[in-house]
Amino acid sequence: MPAQPWRNGGGSTRELLAWPPAGNWSLRISMADISADGPFSAFPGIERWFAVLTGAGVALAFPEGERRVLGGDPPFRFDGGAAPGCRLLDGPTRDLNLMQRGGRATMRRTEAGRAWDEGFAMRGLFTVVPGRWAGGGAVRALEAHALLWDDAAGPGGWAFVPDARDAAAAGWWLGFTPGNVSVPVQ
16 A cells, blocks of 8 residues: 655654445545654544554553653554654554554454454454464465455354464454444454
């Protein structure tokens, strides 16, 4: 996906997915490169998850205090309307963002070979390293920084096994259910 520069000049974003694809999105998944200190954009009414993919990490300034998000940390969930100031800790970072409105979402780290089967209407996998995804009887090889998305996710577990056995942060499971859809608990 082509990078879109930020208005403040502090980085760029690659929009990986917006759902629904036309109009006002309820779910947005993006990868951002932060190259300079500066404020995050405000997204009022949006719940946001943020994880550092590469680089040391960032310090986010909120009215209640600073929150550091480091490479290897679990995703940080916060109110997208907060628009925190962002300070790079030791050089540029590449980050994964999941933003949702009007539904239920999650972003969690994959565990090599361990099935993920949370009940969401839509599910995805963002890979940090190359590996193999398996689900519903299918197997697919994926490159690093790939997004696999199923907007009609059925029941059953998904698994991701990285090609390198020592890959600590192999990928991220992403799930979303719009506010007007109910999904049976698995």
